[in-house]
Amino acid sequence: MSLFSRHIELYEFGRGSERWRYTSADRAETYDAQQFVAAAIKRGRIGQSSQDARSNLELTVPLTLPLLSVLRPYPPTERITVRWRRIRKSDGVIRGTWNGVLTDCNERQSDMVLTCQSNANAAATNGLRRCWQVLCPFAVFDRDCALNREDFRIDGVLTAATTSTVSSTAFAAKPDGWFQGGYIMWRRGTATEYRFVTAHVGPTLTLLTASPLAAGELVSAYPGCGHSLKVCHEKFNNAPNYGGQHTLPKKNPFGPDPIF
Template structure:
């Protein structure tokens, strides 16, 4: 029988819901019920997992999918402290026992994790439609540059300014490496530190301050250890002088250094 026939059947169907979480090349697969479920060459682990139902109302808050899982849910561990720098995608499939036709019924990303009790975890997921429907930020006329460093507007190539390093000490969100002291204090402030997590891809943490060989990160880093190979990328102070002197990128500067100090909307005709 086809998937549609099993769905319409009053007795022949035996539905299972499958949950897949994706971060880079890393996958976590789960299903509710009393035994694991095999689909093609993949196995979905049976745990106490369920959701509150798929909705498509067009309202972001209403269409959130909440997946409830045990307190030791592996995906939820990624969100203890700061969330991962890369999104964790969620794919929900429906299938029937004895049928290999698993239909994708929902796709989105993890938006947050709650721990209402020690025994349970709530993973709040946002659909792709809701994420795409969010309003973006508008550019404003400012003296400082409004662009995000290394983005398509800034156009600075991050690989041209990367500084590979090996960590010598690690204490919470403070890391050190000898090569950092070869750059002026503050050189990396506002930039970010990146390191490889293997199958999970690259992890990134912003750099709050830089003094000598010491960097203070915006939050502790998962997977960091002494001797860890990392790459530091310098930050930008958003001024024309820094854009030109540090990155040689003045033609792409997004601010307006000559912006008048008087507002044209203060009620006087001259400004």
């Protein structure tokens, strides 16, 4: 886009308090007291459709874009917001805007394609419905569970780490399986990263997805919940807040088999 174009396009990516600002113009631009760095960003068509995939925004960016250091080698767990604006240069009037989140990235030989979903489409998905069930439907430490996760936090300095496992002597203080179904958390700058735990044996936790952690880093581990009344009572002493219906009959009362 030349210097004398009537409009410029601005892209702002955000994660927590971090911001990356770019413009597809041929030089840096300042708008609303913010500096937007020139970058070779190619934008796909912005459309409106009842089909989510057709309402996505695709951006083709160079592999040298600083934002990509957050996405590689492993994507972050925190959402990355995306804001696009088309500005008239003569008076700074916004002629077009689009807001969403980054949902996917596809690295190619010389560039990367970022797929972004609009906020409207992200909000249009069906929410979870609570079922009449024996097991508790609450997520541990959420509002309905009412437990304070900090009361169960275990901090540990990693003695070893691979892409799929982390080890610390602090984890061995709890019985095997204590952290299974839970997660670990750590800070990188101003960002917070999470990984879910699928197994716990001794000092070692197995992670659901790969992590960039290394030995010597400090992480916080939080236990998982089996969602049964026994686990709720014995592990967390939280039976009064149990969300399941543990007295439901094991046989379907509306089925052909007699209950008694």
